[in-house]
Amino acid sequence: MDLPKFLLADNSDFPEDIFVLHTEFPRFLINLKDDSVEWFEDLTGEKEEDIATELADLMDKAGEFYDSEINALE
Numbered sequence: 001m002d003l004p005k006f007l008l009a010d011n012s013d014f015p016e017d018i019f020v021l022h023t024e025f026p027r028f029l030i031n032l033k034d035d036s037v038e039w040f041e042d043l044t045g046e047k048e049e050d051i052a053t054e055l056a057d058l059m060d061k062a063g064e065f066y067d068s069e070i071n072a073l074e
Contacts, residue, residue, distance in 0.1 A: 008020060016033060022058060035059070
């Protein structure tokens with residue numbers, strides 16, 4: 001099965017929070033309310049410079065994905 005790169009997620013226990021799940025490596029869940037991130041991968045051993053740049057880009061893309069999805073709903 002092919003999965004989308006990003007998924008929107010919510011939870012009734014956190015009614016004010018907006019989550020985006022990244023399904024490819026490195027997998028993570030970002031809470032767009034406060035930009036907190038839960039990683040599902042062990043990133044130890046990765047080159048810190050390379051991974052920091054990639055992660056910043058992925059988090060920006062997660063925010064862009066959310067904006068795109070919300071705009072499509074309006």
